[in-house]
Amino acid sequence: MTSSMDEALLRSLTPGVLAILVRRGADFAAAEDAVQEALIEAVRTWPADPPRDPKGWLVTVAWRKFLDAARSDSARRRREDLVEEEPPPGPAPSVDDTLQLYFLCAHPSLTPSSAVALTLRAVGGLTTRQIAQAYLVPEATMAQRISRAKRTVSGVRFDRPGDVSTVLRVLYLVFNEGYSGDVDLAAEAIRLTRQLAASIDHPEVAGLLALMLLHHARRASRTAPDGSLVPLAEQDRRRWDTASIAEGIGILQTALARDRLGEFQAQAAIAALHADAPTAEQTDWVQIVEWYDELTRLTDSPVVRLNRAVAVGEADGPRAGLAALAALDDAVPRRAAVEAYLRERDGDPVTAARLYAEAARRAPNLAERDHLTRQAARLNALLSH
Missing domain, CATH: 1.10.150 (DNA polymerase; domain 1)
Structure with a gap:
């Protein structure tokens, strides 16, 4: 071997x-x-x-x-x-206790960051060094975090069913870390979610796996050769992984047929509609808004309502999008960026440029900050002519 x-x-x-x-x-x-x-x-x-x-x-x-x-x-x-x-x-016993281990590593007494670290170590088999590199923290810090988490769950009985939704949130956190160090955390999250799906017949586990596959399929087209972000509408769809899209849609359809809708299935349905569109212009925004309405009913989170405002702006025009956005607090992450985009579409480049610059100052990472700064510069250049 x-x-x-x-x-x-x-x-x-x-x-x-x-x-x-x-x-x-x-x-x-x-x-x-x-x-x-x-x-x-x-x-x-x-x-x-x-x-x-x-x-x-x-x-x-x-x-x-x-x-x-x-x-x-x-x-x-x-x-x-x-x-x-x-x-x-x-021979090792054939009974599979892996599922209990997922529940134990996502125990409610752990903080999300500890649950993620423990899951990667105990269920994923990664070394402390690999996890520390992936999360850009010193190895000693990660070792402490993991040993504290191990102590916390050591007294927990191993005979009670855990909360599937907590396990799924932990796996989704791992997936969203993407890629850093020598471990591809997005691929690792997909592997662990596949393993979980093999242990438990649950439509939301299938929904999360479908969502991960559909997002992962677009990964190669998300950044330009210089590392800059490429928005969804401008991505080269020929670079999307069609096999992952087909698998994700198949898994999602089977889950939806069970009629036990959850938030990951709804998110995957939105991702599937994006993946299905041959061009950005052919995106079925009306159906995407309907799925955001379902998602808002399931989880009334500000981020969901922000994304819904974008979809409304595409389906019914920028004024409708701005009206949907008006109910959201200014402090919601990326709100200024969404408003800038809708203001520009509505023919107000002055306000849009100011909002892009404000959004850049609040951006959570360098790639996003650079992208928003470029949007502000582009509009300011147009306005100065």
């Missing part, structure tokens, strides 16, 4: 192995440490001597590591009573 194949296999087996140890009575923090040690040993020994049953091998080795640690720690005698007998070697 190549080392990259080894790494992919190890990462896919990590959650199942960890779940088995916790099911046998190991507390989460100790189990996670033991699994990490087993993974290090696998990386060292598998290239020369690959096991016939990789998961069984990892379970056996991780369990031994856990027992060794428990026995050598005299302050934890109580735990030895739980784990005195080592189960006989043999």
Whole structure:
């Protein structure tokens, strides 16, 4: 096996192995440490001597590591009573506890950033260094965050169903981090959501997977060679990944047919309408507004209402979009950028230029700031002629 194949296999087996140890009575923090040690040993020994049953091998080795640690720690005698007998070697049990592990890593007692870090480490099998790089924080900071999170969930019983919506929010947070460091977090989020979809039959899990695939399909066209942002209307649709779009739409249609609509399914339906349009001009904005109405009923968030105002502006004209925008607080992120766009469409370049400059000052990242600054400069250049 190549080392990259080894790494992919190890990462896919990590959650199942960890779940088995916790099911046998190991507390989460100790189990996670033991699994990490087993993974290090696998990386060292598998290239020369690959096991016939990789998961069984990892379970056996991780369990031994856990027992060794428990026995050598005299302050934890109580735990030895739980784990005195080592189960006989043999194939790993077929029961899949991975789903419980997702719930545990997205436990409500954790902050969102801790839940994300723990999910990437325990379910994703990433190293602390990889997660720290991806989130642009020092490794020591991330190590502290993960160990605190592990301590928090160590006392949590492993027998209660968790909240699917919390797990989905954590995975969506991972997806939206995109790409940095040597780990593609968007691809990692899709992999983990696929794994979750295989463990649980839930239309919102399918909805999130469809949404991720549809967004990911447009990734290559989102930035120009110089790194600048390319708005959706100007993207080269020939660069969209048609296989991911087809898969996303197929998954979404199956989920919608179950008639248990949730916010991720509604968001995916909007993404599907964008993906379906051969050109920006052929986008079915009327139907997109209808989906935003559904989404507003499901989750009355300011961001949803902001995006709805854009869709209304495209479907019914900029005046209608501005009227929809009027009800939104000025402090809503990107509100000034949306108003600038609608004002320009409504023939008011002076106000639009001022709003683009204001939006640039408030932009959450450099690429967006540069894009909005260029929009303001473009209008100011037109006005000075």
